[in-house]
Amino acid sequence: MNKSIYVFSAFIISAFGFAQTAQIKGVVLNEQDSPVQNVLVQAQDRQVYTNANGFYFLEVSPSDQITIKFQADAYQTVTYTESLKENQSFELNIRLSDHSEELKELVIDKNLQQRFEGTTIISPDVIRRIPGANAGVENILKTLPGVYSNNELSSGYNVRGGNFDENMVYVNEIEVYRPFLIRSGQQEGLSFTNNSMTEKVDFSSGGFQAKYGDKMSSVLDITYRKPKQFGGQLDASILGGGVTVDLASKDQKWTAITGFRYRNNALLVNSQDVEVDYKPRYLDAQSLITFQPSAKWEWSLLLNASSNVYEYTPLVKRTKFGTIGDSKEMSVYYEGSEIDKYQTYFGAFKGIFKPNLENSYKIIASAYHTKEEEYYDILGQYNLGNVSGDLGGNAGEVEYTVGLGSQLNHGRNNYDALIVSAEVKGQHKLDENEIEWGVRYVSEDIRDRLVEWEVVDSAGFSLAHPYFSTPNNQPYEPYQGELLPYQNVRATNFVKINRLNGFAQWSRRGAIGEHETFVNVGARAHYWNVGAEGYETSNAQFIISPRAQFAIKPNWENTDMVFRLSGGLYHQPPSYRELRAMDGSINPNVKAQQSIHIALSNDYSFKIKNTPFKLFTELYYKDLSNVNTYTLENVRIRYRADNNAEAYVYGADMRMNGEIVPGIESWFSVGYLKTEENYNNKGFIARPTDQRLKLGLMFQDYMPTIPNLKLYLNLVYNTPLPGGSPSYVDPYQYQLRLKNYMRADAGFSYIFKDQTFKSEKRWLKPFEEMSVGFEIYNLFNNENAITNTWVRDVYEKKMYAIPNRMTMRTFNLKLNMRW
Template sequence: MQIFLAILFLNKANNFLVFKKHVNYNFLHVFKLMFSMKSKKKHFFSLCIFIFMPFIINAQDYFTLSGKINNQNGIAISEINLKIIELDNIGVSTDNSGKYKIKLPANKEFTIVFTHLQYEEMIIKITGKPGENIVNNFTLKEKINSIPIVNVEVKTERQTNLQRIDPKIIQIIPDVAGGIEASLKAFPGVAKNNELSSQYSVRGGNFDENLVYVNDIEVYRPFLIRSGQQEGLSFVNPDLVSSIQFSAGGFDAKYGDKIASVLDIKYKKPTKFASTISASLLGGSLSFEGCSKNHRFTHISGFRYKSSQYILNSLDTKGEYKPSFTDFQTYLTYDITEKFEITFLGNYAMNSFHFVPQTRETSFGTIDEALKLKIYFDGQERDKNSTLFGAFSTNYKFNDNLKISFTGSAYSASEQENFDIMGQYFLNELDKEMGSNNLGDSLMNIGVGTFLNHARNKLNASVINFQHRGTFKNNNSTILWGTNIQNEIISDKIHEWEMLDSAGYSLPYTDTLNSDSSRQIGMYSFISSNNYMSTYRITAFIQKTNTIEIDSNEYSFTIGIRENYWTFTNQLLISPRASLSIKPNWKHDFLFRFSTGYYYQPPFYRELRDLNGQINNNIEAQKSIHFVLGTDYIFYAWNRPFKFITELYYKNFTKLIPYQIDNVRIRYLAKNNAKGYATGIDFKVNGKFVPGVESWASLSVMKTMENLSDDFYYKNENNILVKIEPGYIPRPTDQLVNFGLFFQDYLPRNPSYKMQLSLLF
C-alpha cells in the first residue's frame, strides 16, 4: 500500500511509466533494509519513503532532455511528435513555442524520433547522467511535397490560368455523386446545384459548354439524361488519375471549341505494383496497377459500381428505385524503344435505372397561402445507356526538344428512355392559423386532376477521331501544334407525349358537335421525330509560348490560333487567343496575368434539336470573346505558405442558342437568336490551414444576362398596340453569389483519422 501511494506522487504520466519499468532494483534494496528494522523504526522509515521516494527517484535515476525545434526560417514548430523507441514509442509533443521537455532514466541510451507531417523525420540517440539537464535545439527541413498545390506547382502552370488539383483530394471529398467533378464545386466560378449529378456550370455557362479531356482526348456526357437520379458514373475514374488541371475561361488555343471551361486530366503511368479497394452504402471501387521488371510495360485498371438507392429513398417521391451503374477502365503503355511508346485507353460502362413510383407529398406556398400536393402514381420507368470507348496512341520522342504523337479513338453510346407514368393529384389548402390545433392540416380540396406521361426514346451515337499532336522546345520558347479530323454519326428516335385531365377537362379534346378541325385541342405536349446525321469536323491549332527576363522581371506570353470547320454548317471558324503573365521582382511574391481570345462553339447534336425534336439546318456556332485579368499572390500565415488568387472577367456572347434547364436536362430552342454577356470576379485562397493537409475557400460574384431578338410582344394601351421588348433578362445559369469551402483536419497524435468538410452556398 505504501509503495502504491508513493507511485501516485509522480506528477507526470511518462514519469510513472518509466518509474515502473526501471526502479525495481532500488525498491528491493529499500524493502530489505526496511524489513530488517524494528517495528517503530520500520513505521518511521516507511513514512519517509512515502514522502521522499518520488524526489529521490527523480533526482538520482533520471536526466532531463529539453530544447526548441525550429524550421529552416528560424520559426518555431508546434506539434512535433517525440517518440522514444525503447519505451514502446512513449513520448511528448512540442508546444506552441516549439519547446519540449522529457525525463528519461539515466545511464541508458535512448533513440528519439522527431516526426511531423510537414517536415522530414529526424532521429537522435541520447544518454544522460542522473540529475543531468541536457538542452538540444534542432532545425527540421520541410518536406518537398508538403503543399501539393502551392509548392509542387511548376512555374509554367502558375503563369497560365490553369489551376492544378491534387488527385489524392478527389478520393476523400464528401460528395454523393463522387468523381473528379466533386472537387470543382468549391472552385471559384463553378456552380453545381445537384448533389446527384456530376454536371457543373462555369461563369454563366451550361453543362454542354465545358471541355473534358482524358490524355488529350475529349470525352462526352450522356444525351438523354433528364435528372440526377438517372445519371451514372462520370467517365473519369479518380483511382487512375495522375494530374488534373482546370481553367474557368481564357484558356489556350490547344484546347478545343467550347466557350466556358476546360478540365484536363492525365492518367497514371505506374512504377510499381499497387491496388486500392473501397466500399460504401452507395457502391464501391477496385483498382490495380503495376509494371514489368524492365518498366517497359505499365498497366492500370479500375472497376466501379454505384447504386444511389439509399439516397433516392429519401426523396419526396416514394417508390421502388433500382439504379445500377458500373464501368471498367484500363490504361496500358509499352515502350518499344526508349523513344517510341504505344498506349491504349479503354472504357466500358453499363447504366440502368428502374423506377416504380408510388406517392409524392409536397408542401409549398407562403404563410398567407399554404398548400399541399399529394400525388398517387401508377406505371414505371426503365432507362438504359451503355458506352464503349477505345483510344490507341503512338508517341515518338526525337530528342528532349521534339515530341510527336498520333491517336485514333472511337466512342459509341446507346441510350434508351422508356416510361409510362400516370399520376392522380390532389391539391389541398392547409390550416395556416398560428396557435391552431390543426396547424398544417388540410382544410379543403381546391383541385384534382390526372396526368399521363409516355416516352419511347432511343439514341445511338458514334464518334471516330484521328488526331496528331507535336511539341518543340527551344531555350525559353515552346511551340505546340495539332490537327484533328472527326466523324460523328447520330441516330435519334423520339416519341413522347403528355396528357392532362383536370376536373373533366381533358387534353387532347375534340368537339364532337362541330367537325371543324380548328376547334380540336391537341395534347398538352407531343414530340415525335426520327433524325439521322453523319458529319465531319476538321480542326487545327498552333501556339507558341515565350519566357523572357528584363531587369529581374519575368515575362511570359502565349499566342495561338485555332481553326474549326464543320461540314454540317460549312462554317470556317478562326479563333486567335493570347495571354501574358508578369512576375515583378518585388519583395512580395506577386504574379499578374491577362488572357483574351475568340471562342467559338459549333453545335453538337443537342444544340441542333429544337423543342419539337426537329433539326435546324441553318444554325451557326455560338461566339464568345473572353477578357480575364488575374493576380496570384503567395504569402505566409501561421508559418505556412498560402496562395491567394483573384480573377476579374468579362465574356461577350453573340449568336447564342437559348435553352431551358429542367433538372440536368437542357432543351435548346435551336436558333441563334440571342446575345449576352457574363461578368464577375472570383477569389480563392488555398493552403494548409491545418499543418500537412490542403484546404481552400472561394467566393464568386457573377452576373450573366441575355437578350433574345424575338421575345417581344404587343400590349394594348388606349386602343393602340405598343411593342414591348423585355431586353436583357437573366440567363438560366445566373447566380449572383457563390461561396465554396473545402476544409480538412486530423487528430494531431493520430493523423490517419481525418475529417473533410464541404460547404456550398
Template sequence: MKRLQLITFFTLFIGLLSFSQSATIRGVILDENNYPISEVNIKASTGEGTATNVNGFYELKIPSGQEVSVEFTHISHKRVLQVFNLKNGQEVEFNPVMKLEAEQIATVVLTSSTRQKVNGVTTIAPKVIRTIKGAQPGVENILKTLPGVNISNELSTQYSVRGGNFDENLVYVNEIEVYRPFLIRSGNQEGLSFVNTDLVANVDFSAGGFQSKYGDKLSSVLDITYRNPVDFGIRADLSLLGGSIAGETVSKDGKFSGIAGVRYRDNSLILNNLETEGNVEPVFADAQTYLTYRFSDKFHLNFLGNISLNKYNFQPENRQTNFGTLEEPVALLVFYDGQEEDEYQTYFGAFKANYFVNDDLTLKLIGSAYHTVEQEFFDIFAQYRLGEVNTNIGDDDLGEVEFSEGIGSQLTHARNELDAFIVNVEHRGDYSVDEESTLEWSIKYTDEDIRDRLVEYEVIDSAGFSIRPPNFSQPNLQPYESFSGPLTAFENIRALNRVKIQRIQAFAQYSKRTTWGENEVFYNAGIRAHNWTVSGEAIESNTQTVFSPRAQFAIKPNWDKDMLFRIAGGLYYQPPFYRELRDSSGVVQPDVKAQKSFHIVVGNEYSFEMWDRPFKLVTEAYYKGMTDVNPYTLENVRIRYRAKNNAEAYAYGLDMRLNGEFVPGTESWFSFGYLKTEENIDNRGYIARPTDQRLKFGALFQDYVPNMPDLKMYLNLVYNTGVPGGSPSYADPYDFQIRLRDYRRADLGISYEIVNPERRYRSNWKKAFKEFSIGFEIYNMFNNQNTITNTWVRDVYSKRQFAIPNFLTPRVFNLRLSARF
C-alpha cells in the first residue's frame, strides 16, 4: 500500500491560450468639501497611469493577481497611496478624499466588484480571517457565520451548504483545485485546513448557482487567492494550541517573489476536556509555499506546494454521559481498553504557467499532483453500564449509576489503509472580446489511482449474549432448540480495492456587461462537459458523460437606491468520486451515476448608508431539485454511501446577511438562514436528509474601546437547529427521525495591539515590529453541551435502544501572541 512519500513533479508547458490578466479601478476623487478634483495624476507601480477629468472621475486598468501600489497626486493636495490586489476581471470602486494637511488618507468607499455582484459571491477580507481564529482556525471558522453554511463540529474544517454534504464543496487556490484526506471519521482526527490564512490575499465564496468555470459539485465554491508579495516580511502567531510562521520576499529586479508558511497544531488542550478521558496525542503540521517567477512581462510561472503530516493517537480510559430528565436521570458509564493510531500524510504540488499574448488574450496551463497515504488502526474494547443515577444530595455515590438497566461490551477493530495519487493537467483560456465582454474556456484531464484496504469489524455483547446482525438469516429457536450456528460479528467489512478513474472535463462561458435603457445589465452563460471512466482490478469498466448548462443574469436599476437583482440557475452534476463509489460493505460499484441537481437562485443586494457608514443587505432564495441521488449516512464527519442512485431529493430555503460598519472602522455581520431538505429513497416517501438543519443564526461582531482603540474584541455566534441524529447500524432510517439538540456556540476574543501599523513609535524595540498584539480567547464561552452524533445502547429489560449524545468541546481558554515584522 505504501508508496514513496516524496513526489517528483516534472511538467512540460506547451500550447498555451487565455484572456486579459487585468482588473479595473474606477471612482471619483473629492476634496474635504466634497467637491471633485480634476487633473489628479494617478500612477500604478507597474507603470499604468491616468488622470481625473473635470468631474473628478477616473478609470485605471492594473495587472491582476499581484499587489499593485497606486499613487494619487495633485499640486494642491497631499498624496494618497493605496495597495490593491485584485482578481482577473474584477472591478472596484475607490473614492479617496484628498486633504491639504494629511500625508495619506484612509477614507475609502469600497463596493463589491461587478463580477462579484453577478456571481452572487461573498468576499471575506483576509484580515478578518487572520483575526477571528476560533477552536479550528481558518477560513472555515468564518464560513460558519454565513447564511446557508452549517458547521456543527468546531473541531472539523468540513461544512455543509444548503443541504449538501461535505463532499459537495469545491475548493480552489489560485485556480488550482485542492483535495482533502479520505479516511477521516471524526473531527478529533482532523488536522489543519489546507488554506493557510497567513498567505491569503482574497477569499470568495459562492453558496450556489455558480458559473460553469467552476467544477462539477452540487453545493458551493470556495475560491482562494494567495498573494504575490511586493516586499520582505514575516508574520508569526503563537498560542496554547500551536503556532505558525510565514515569510514573504521579492527579488531586487522584481522577477521572483515567494511566500511560505509553516504551521503546527496540538489540540490536546481541547480534547483533554471531552467526556471520554484518556491519553490523547493529536499532532498536526504542514508546510506550504507559493512561488512566482516572471521570465518576462508576457510569461509568468507559479508553483504551489504543500506537505501535511497528521498523527492522532488515543488511548481511551473511561466515559460517563448523563442524559434524560431531572425526574428520571440516566447515565452511561463506559470503561475502555485499547488504543487508536491514525496517520495521514499528504503531498501536493502544482505548476501554473501564464502567457500574456496581448492585452486581450492570456494563455494558462496548470499541472498538479496530489498524493495521500492514510492509515486508520484501532482496537478498542468497551464495557458499559446503563442505568439510573443517584440524585440524593449528600450521598457518597451522588451522580453514580446505582441500578443497571443495560450492561454489555463492544469490541471494535480496524486496519484501514488508503493510498491515492491524483494527477491533473488543465489548459485555461480567457479572451476579452471587448471592454465589456469576456470569453473563458478550459479543458482538463484527471487521472485518479486509488488503492484501498478496508478491514473493520464490531462485536457486541449484551447481558452475556453475542448480538448477531439483524440480517442474519439462520433462525434462533432457543430455548426450545439448541442453536448451532456460528458466532457472527455484528458488523464485518472486508474489502480490497484497486480503482482507476480517468476524467476529461471542459467548459466554455461568455460574460457581458451592457445597458438596458438606463439600467446596467450583467449576464453570464456557459456549459460544462464531464466524461469519466471507472476501471480496476475485478471491476468491469464503465464510462459515462454529462453536460451541465448554467447561466446568470443581474440588473442594476437606475434608481436612487443602490439595488441589484440577480437570478442564476442551471443543471449541476456531481460525477462520483471514490468514496461515492464504495458501498456500505466496502465494495466499489463502478456503475454509480452522477447525482443531478437543478438549481435556481434569486437574489437581491441593497447597499445603503446608516450612521454615515456603508452597509449591505443580501437576500437569496433558492431551490434545488435532485435526482439520481446517492443516499448516505453521516457518522460524525464520516460519510458512508449506499453507492446506489435510488433516491430523489429537494432543498429550498432563504438566506439573509446584513454586514457593514456597526462600529466605525470594523466589519461585522448578522446572518439568518432557513433550510428544508428531504429525500425519497426507493419511493417510500420523503424523510429529512442527514443535513436538514432548519434554522440558522450567525453573527460576527467586532468592537474596540472608544478611548483605547488598541483594545479590541470579536464575538463569533452560531445557532443551528438540530439535524437528524442518525440510526443504529443496519437500522432503517425511516424508523429513526429523532433530531440532535440545537447547536449553540459563542467564541470571544480580546486582544491588545501593542504595536499598531498605522502609528509611529519612538521606542526602538517597537520599531522592529509592523504589528504586535497579545490576547486571549474563550471558546464556547457559555459552555453549551453540543452534540455531533448518538451512541446507541440497548436496555436489557425493555429491549429499547437509547440514543446517548456524544458531546462536543466544553469551555476552553486560550492565549495568543501575534506579530508581523
C-alpha cells in the first residue's frame, strides 16, 4: 500500500522538463494552387521561409499546443494549432488568400477539433514504453475509462458493456480482423498492430461519427507512419522481439516501412499453476509501401502475413483454494496435447487523389484470408483433497481425498475464411463546412468445421449433460440411460455473406455569439444477405443508422472547457460468429443488434503551477434491442443466434491526465457501468460484461538523481466479472462472479542516448536511441482468475469451483535501439 501511495504522490507532485523533437513539413499555395515562395513559417522559437516550390520544414519540441503561423506580404496570415508527440512527422499544407483588402488573421485550432469530436489520442511512444504482459496499443487502452479486460494475455477488450466483437479496428482506414478459433489469451500471440510502425492512434469509446463502420461499442483508428529517410529499430526481450526498417528515396516519392516480429509467451504461461511443455511460435511480417508521384496523387500498399503455431502439452496442475479453516487442493495429471495453427494473409491497396486542397477522393481494396485449425485431445485425471491446517509437520499437505474423476476433451476444428472488399470515399470542404461520403462492398466466404466433445467421469461414473432428461442418481442408483458425452457439438458450415454499405456526413465549425461550436450529422446504411449451404437463403436485410454530435466551447475568461453531446442509432449487422448458434447450426436470418446511444461529456483543460492537466468526464446510456445473447469463456464467445433479448447499459467515465514531465503524459481513470439483459422476458440479469467499477493508472516519471533512468507503471483494478458459473448452465439459475482483478506492471528503463540525452561515446555514434529496460509483470503477485473449473464431490454431492488463474509475478529484460 505504501508503494501505491508513493507512486500516486509522485504522479501529482513531480515536475521536470525534457526536450524532444517532432517535425512539421508541407507546401504553401495561393488561391490559384500555385506555390508561394518566401512565406515566413514560425513555430515556437523556430522559423523558416518556403522555397521556390512552396515547401517548408521545421523541427520543434513536442507539445499539446504548438502554434504554427504563416505570414507573407499581400496574403492573409494563418495561425494553426496542433498537438505533436515525440518523433511525429506532421504534414500541414496551407492555402493563403491573396485578396487585396485587409483580412483578419485566420486561426485554425486542430487540437480543438479533436476535442470537439471526442477522440482520445494515444502517443505511439507511450504504447512502446509502457510495460505489459501483452505490450501494445491494447495494453494502453485497458487503462482508459470504460475499457475493461481481465486477461493480460489477450489483445481483446470490452468497451462500455460490449464484447470483443463490438469493437472496430482500422489501420490506415482499412478494417482489420481478429482470429476466429482462439479460445484463450495464451493462444493469441501477436496483435495485428505493429507498434514500431505506428504514427498516430485515435480511440473513441462511443458516440462516434457515421464515417466509422457498423459496430456498437468503439473505434480504434491507427495510422502507420511514412519514413523520411533510411533508418531502423530493434526491440528485443525475453518474450520476443522485432526489427523495423525504414526506406525512403531522395525525392521522398517512394517510401517503405517493414516490420518483422516474433513472440514467445512461455515465460508468462510458465508462471501459472500448471506445469506444461509449451512451444508457441508467433511470427509476423508487415510492410507499408507508398508512392507519391505528385502533390495530387498517392498510392500505398499494406501487406501482412502471420503464422501462429501453438503446441501445448499440460503435465500437472496443483491449485489450492478455499479458506484457512476449509482449505482444499486439486491435483490434475494430464495426458495428451493441443496443437493449433493460425495463418493469416492480408493485403490492401489504397489510392488518394487530391485535385486541390478542398477535395480529395480515395479508393481502397483489401483481401483477408485466414486458415485456422485447432486439434486437441487432453485427458485430465483429478484428485480433490482436504488440506491439513495443523501447524505441525503436516501443514499444507493433503490429508484425505474427497473427490476423484477425469475429463477427456476432444476437438477437431477448422476455419477458412476469405474476406474481400472494395471502397470509394470522398471529402469536400466548403468554407466552414465539410462533407464526407463513402460506399463499400464486402464479400465473405467462410468454411467452418466444428467437432468438440467432452466426457466427464466422477469416481468411475460417467456424467451426462445436465440438460439431459434421463435421471442420473449415481452412485446410489444404477444409471439406465444411454451413455453420452457431457458436451457434444458437431457441425460443418459453408456460408457466404454479401454486404453493401455506405455513409454520408456533414460537419461544420461555427459560433453562437462568441462561443465556438461544432456540429456533425450523418447516417450509415447497410444491406446484406446470407447464403448457407443446407439452409434456406436468408431474406435480404437493410438498416439505417443516423448519428450526430454537437460540441461547444464557451468563451469564458480563464476557463478552457468543451461540452459535447453525441449519440445516435447504432446497428451491428451479424458476423459469421453471431450467425452460429451454440450447437453449431446457422441461423441466416439473425437481425442486426441495435443500440440507441447517448453520451454527454465535458473536457476541461487547466494548469497547476504551470503544469498542464486535462479532466475528461462523460455520462452515457445505451438502450439495446434485437440483442443476440452469448456466453463468454476466457476469450471465446458463443452466441444463441436468436435476437430474443433486450438490454441496457449506463455508466460514467472520468480521466485526468497531465504532463508531469513535459511532453510525457500520465493519467488516472475511473469508470463505472451497469449492464443487464432480459432474455425471452424472463427478467433482467447481469450481462457477461457487467463489470461495475474500474480504476486505471498509466504513470511515467524519472529518477531526479539519475535523469537517464525512467520509471513506468501500468495499473488496472476491476471489480468482479460474471463468469464464475459453468458456461453450460442457465444464467438465470446461476449468477456467480469471479474475484476482483488487480494487476500492476512496472518498468525501468535506462537511456544511453536519445534526443534528450546526447552521448559522444564512439560505440553509440551509429544510434539515434538506445536503452535497456527491466520489467516486473504482476508486481504485487495477485492471484487473478479468468474462469472456474467445476469438480464434483460424489460423496457429498457438492460442486467445487477451482479458479483457473492467470499469470503470476514475472520478470523481463528489454533492449531498444534506433538508428
